[in-house]
Amino acid sequence: MSVSQGQGHRRIVVISLVAALGGFLFGYDTAVINGAVTAIREQFDASSGALGFAVSSALLGSAVGAWYAGPLADRISRVRAMRLAAVLFLVSSLGSGLADSLGVLIVWRIVGGVGVGVASVVVPAYIAELAPAHLRGRLGSLQQLAIVTGIFLALLANFAIAEAAGGASQTWWLDQEAWRWMFWSEAIPAVVYGIGTLVIPRSPRFLVMKGEDAEAERVLASLGTEAPAAKVADIRATIATAAPRLSDLRAPRGGLLPIVWVGIGLSALQQLVGINVIFYYSSTLWQSVGFSESDSLLITVITSVINVLTTLVAIATVDRFGRKPLLLIGSVGMTVALGTMALVFGVSGTAPDGSPDLGTVGGPVALVAANLFVIFFGMSWGPVVWVLLGEMFPNRIRAIALSVAVAVQWVTNFAVSTTFPPLADVGLFLAYGIYAAFSFISIFFVARLVRETKGVELEDMDDGSGLHGGAEAAPATG
Numbered sequence: 446m447s448v449s450q451g452q453g454h455r456r457i458v459v460i461s462l463v464a465a466l467g468g469f470l471f472g473y474d475t476a477v478i479n480g481a482v483t484a485i486r487e488q489f490d491a492s493s494g495a496l497g498f499a500v501s502s503a504l505l506g507s508a509v510g511a512w513y514a515g516p517l518a519d520r521i522s523r524v525r526a527m528r529l530a531a532v533l534f535l536v537s538s539l540g541s542g543l544a545d546s547l548g549v550l551i552v553w554r555i556v557g558g559v560g561v562g563v564a565s566v567v568v569p570a571y572i573a574e575l576a577p578a579h580l581r582g583r584l585g586s587l588q589q590l591a592i593v594t595g596i597f598l599a600l601l602a603n604f605a606i607a608e609a610a611g612g613a614s615q616t617w618w619l620d621q622e623a624w625r626w627m628f629w630s631e632a633i634p635a636v637v638y639g640i641g642t643l644v645i646p647r648s649p650r651f652l653v654m655k656g657e658d659a660e661a662e663r664v665l666a667s668l669g670t671e672a673p674a675a676k677v678a679d680i681r682a683t684i685a686t687a688a689p690r691l692s693d694l695r696a697p698r699g700g701l702l703p704i705v706w707v708g709i710g711l712s713a714l715q716q717l718v719g720i721n722v723i724f725y726y727s728s729t730l731w732q733s734v735g736f737s738e739s740d741s742l743l744i745t746v747i748t749s750v751i752n753v754l755t756t757l758v759a760i761a762t763v764d765r766f767g768r769k770p771l772l773l774i775g776s777v778g779m780t781v782a783l784g785t786m787a788l789v790f791g792v793s794g795t796a797p798d799g800s801p802d803l804g805t806v807g808g809p810v811a812l813v814a815a816n817l818f819v820i821f822f823g824m825s826w827g828p829v830v831w832v833l834l835g836e837m838f839p840n841r842i843r844a845i846a847l848s849v850a851v852a853v854q855w856v857t858n859f860a861v862s863t864t865f866p867p868l869a870d871v872g873l874f875l876a877y878g879i880y881a882a883f884s885f886i887s888i889f890f891v892a893r894l895v896r897e898t899k900g901v902e903l904e905d906m907d908d909g910s911g912l913h914g915g916a917e918a919a920p921a922t923g
Contacts, residue, residue: 449669450669450671451669452669453667453668453669453670454577454580454668454669456667456669457575457576457577457580457584457668457669458584460575460645460646461572461575461576461584461587462587463641463642463644463645464527464568464571464572464645465568465572465587465588465591466591466634466637466638466641467527467530467531467565467567467568467591467638468564468565468568468587468588468589468590468591468592468595469591469592469594469595469598469634469638470530470531470534470560470561470564470595470631470634470638471561471564471565471568471591471592471595472591472592472593472594472595472596472597472599473595473596473598473599473631473634474503474534474537474538474557474558474560474561474595474599474631475503475504475507475561475596475721476595476596476599476600476749477599477602477603477627477628477630477631478499478500478503478554478627478628479599479600479603479745480600480603480604480606480607480613480624480742480745481603481613481624481627481628482496482500483613483614484612484613484614484622484623484624485499485547485550485624487614488614488622488624489546489547491547493866493867493870494866494867495547496866497862497863497864497865497866497867498551498863499547499550499551499554500862501858501859501862501863502551502554502555502558503554503555503557503558503561504558504855504856504858504859504862505555505558505855505859506554506555506557506558506559506560506561506562507558507559507561507562507565507858507859508558508562508852508855508856508859509558509559509562509852510530510533510559510560510561510562510563510565510566511562511563511565511566511848511851511852511854511855512562512848512849512852513563513848514526514562514563514565514566514567514844514848514851515566515570515844515845515846515847515848515849516690516844516845516848517529517563518566518567518570518651518844519651519654519845522647522648522651523567523570523571523574523647523648523651524571524642524645524646524647524648525642526563526567527563527564527567527568527571527638527642528639528642528643529560529563530560530561530563530564530567530638531560531635531636531638531639531642532560532635532639533556533557533559533560533563534557534560534561534631534634534635534638535631535632535635535636535639536553536556536557537553537554537556537557537558537560537631538557538628538629538630538631538632538635539629539632540552540553540556541553541554541557541628542621542625542626542627542628542629543625558855561855562851562852562855565851565854565855566844566847566848566851568588569585569588569831569832569834569835569847570648570835570843570844571648572584572585572587572588572835573585573832573835573836573843573903574648574649574650574651574843574903575648575649575668577670578900578901578902578903579764579900580764581764581832581835581836582763582764582768582832582899583760583761583763583764585763585828585831585832585835585836586756586759586760586763586828586829586831586832587760588831588832589756589759589827589828589831590753590756590757590760590828592827593749593752593753593756593823593827594753595634596749596752597746597749597750597752597753599627599630599631600742600745600746600749601746601749602627602630603627603742604739604742604743604745604746606623606626606627606630607739607742608739609623610622610623610626613627646664646667647660647664649661649664649665649676649677650680650684650840650843650903652664653677653680653681653684654684658677658681661673661677661680662674662677665677679904680840680904682904683839683840683841683904684840684841690845691845691849693841693842693845694842694845694846694849702842702846704837704838704839704846704906705838705846705849705850707837707894707895707896708833708834708837708838708846708847708849708850709849709850709853710890710894711830711833711834711850711890711895712830712834712850712851712853712854712857713853713854713857714826714883714886714887714890715826715827715830716854716857716858716861717857717861717880717883718779718783718822718826718880718883718884718887719861719865719876719877719879719883720818720819720822720826720827721858721861721862722861722862722865722876722880723748723815723818723819731744731745731812744812747816748815748816748819751816751819751820751823752819752822752823752827753823754823755819755820755821755822755823755824755827756823756824756827756828758824759771759823759824759825759827759828759829760828762824763828763829763899764899764900767897767899768829768832768833768895768897768898768899769891769895769896769897771824771825771829772825772829772830772887772891772895773888773891773892774821774824774825775821775822775824775825775826775829776825776826776885776887776888776891777821777888778817778818778820778821778825779818779821779822779826779881779884779887780881780884780885780888781817782814782815782817782818782821783818783877783878783881783884784878784881785810785814785817786811786814786815786818786873786881787873787874787875787877787878787880787881788874789807789810789811789814790811790872790873790874790877791872791874791878792807793807793874826887833895833898834847834850834851835847836898836901836903837896837898837906838906839906840903840904840906843903
C-alpha cells in the first residue's frame with residue numbers, strides 16, 4: 446500500500462533509528478571497558494602488554510565479525526544479521542561481568558567484538574539501501590551519532606557506577622565489584638535492539654537480490670517511493686542475483702577495484718589518527734598526568750558529550766556541503782590538535798612516579814587540544830567515513846566490499862589500541878606524533894582519491910574501473 450512521500454520519509458527515519466541501535470551498542474561495547482581498565486589491572490595483576498591486549502581484544506572479534514558480515518547479510522538478510530549481533534552483545538555483556546580471570550574476560554570481549562563487527566557492516570549498508578539520495582548523508586550519519594551516543598552513555602554509566610561504589614574496584618550491588626556492573630549495564634540496550642529488529646523491514650535491494658520483487662515493491666511503496674516498480678527495475682539492472690564473493694572485488698587488470706582501495710584507505714586512516722585511544726584509555730591517561738580517578742572519568746564523559754554534539758554538526762551539514770569538504774576540514778584540524786598534544790608531551794617534565802608532569806600550563810593545553818581533536822574528528826572523519834562506506838560501493842558488491850573495508854578498520858583499530866600502552870611507556874609525545882603524521886597524510890588522501898557522492902543514487906555508483914556497477918558490467922561469479 447502506497448503512502449505519501451512525507452509519511453514514507455518519516456518511516457525511514459524511524460527505521461534508521463532502530464537500525465542505528467546497532468551503532469549504539471557498537472559504541473557502548475567498545476567504550477565500556479574504559480572505566481574498568483584500572484580496576485581490571487589491579488584485579489588480575491595485568492602487565493601493560495596484557496592489559497593492552499585485553500582492552501583491544503574485542504577488536505579482533507570485530508574484524509572477524511566484519512569480514513563475515515557482508516556474506517552473511519547477503520544470505521540471511523541485513524535485519525537477521527542485526528538480530529544475531531544483538532544476541533552476541535547480550536551474551537558478551539553477561540560473560541564479561543562474570544569473568545574470573547583476564548583470559549576469560551578476553552574471550553567474552555572477543556564475542557562482543559564479533560557483534561560489533563557485524564553491526565558495523567550491516568547497519569550502514571541497510572540505512573543506505575533504504576534512504577533516498579537527498580537524505581542519505583544525514584541518515585547514514587545516524588550510525589556515527591549512535592556510536593558516539595553509545596560511547597557517551599557507557600562512560601556516563603561507568604562514572605555513575607564508580608561514584609556510587611566509591612571506585613571501579615570497590616564492591617557494589619550483590620557484593621560484586623563495580624567494574625562488573627559496568628559490563629552488565631550493556632544487557633539492557635542489547636535486549637532493546639533485539640526487539641527492535643523484529644519490527645523493521647528487509648532491505649529492498651536484498652529482496653531484489655533474492656528474487657522477491659513483489660515484496661521489494663511493497664517495502665518501497667511503504668517508504669513513499671514514487672513508481673516503486675520502476676525502482677525495482679533499476680535495482681535489478683545493477684545487482685547480482687547470486688551472493689557476491691571476494692573474487693568480485695578484483696579489477697579487470699588485476700588487483701582490487703579502485704573503489705575498494707579507497708574504502709580500505711578511509712577505514713585505515715579513520716583509526717590511524719588515534720581516535721579510539723581517547724575513548725579506550727583517556728581515563729587512565731588523565732590519571733597518569735595528575736587528575737584523580739573521579740575527575741578523569743568526568744573529563745572522559747565531557748569529551749564524549751563534545752563528540753555527540755559535533756556529530757550533530759556533521760548530520761546537519763553533510764548533505765549540504767558534501768562528504769569531501771568535511772573530511773578535508775577535519776584532517777587539517779586533527780593534524781594541528783594532535784601536533785599540539787605531541788609538542789606538549791614532548792616538552793613536559795617527569796613526576797617522581799615516572800608519569801608526565803605537564804605543569805599548570807601544559808595540562809590545560811593538552812586537555813583543550815585533545816577535545817579539539819575530538820571536535821574535528823566528530824564533525825568529519827567519524828560520521829562521514831561511515832556515510833561513504835555505506836553508499837560508495839556499487840550495488841552488486843556493496844556488502845562484500847563493506848566487509849573488507851570495515852575488517853581492515855578493526856584490524857587497524859586493534860593495532861593502534863594494542864600499541865598505545867607500549868608507546869606511552871616510551872613517551873606520549875611519540876604516540877601523538879605518529880597520530881598527527883597520519884592525520885597529515887589523510888589530507889592528501891582525501892584531496893586526490895576520494896570522490897564526492899552527495900546526491901548520487903546508489904544505482905549510479907561507479908567502481909572506479911571505468912565501468913558502472915551494474916551486474917551486466919561485471920557479473921558475480923558465485
